Amino acid sequence: MKGVAAEIGWASRGACRTSDPELFFPLASSAEQVRRAKAICGACQVISECRAYALRAGEREGIWGGLTPEERRRSRFPQGWRGTAAS
Ligand code: SF4
Incomplete structure (x- = not known):
């Protein structure tokens, strides 16, 4: 069985690994915090893996x-999508 650690092995190469976790998982989000986190993601070498994982896993919190x-x-x-499903 594949564990979570194996599934997110790419995270050790993430640009956020040395960033303040509050930027990515804030208690209260703000436009500035989102902008700063997205700037870090924009320079990240594993953005595709990270995005695909979050969508697949249904991550509800954080950037x-x-x-x-x-x-x-x-x-x-x-x-x-609701409109097309009902028609
Ligand atoms: S894409 Fe963003 S959240 Fe994902 S590993 Fe890279 S810096 Fe972190």
Whole structure:
């Protein structure tokens, strides 16, 4: 069985590993905190792996792969998805 540590082995190469965790998992989010976290993600060599993992795992908190929780929700459920399912 593949463990979580193996599944996120790429995280040891993440640009955020030496950053303040509060930037990525804030108690109260702000536009400035999101901007700073996304700037770090933008220079990260494992952004694709990180984003794919967060979407696959349904991570609800924090910034992963340069996406906020709301952005991840939107990418899983694109605008109008309810309308197309009912028609
Ligand atoms: S993409 Fe962002 S959250 Fe993911 S490992 Fe890189 S810096 Fe960290």
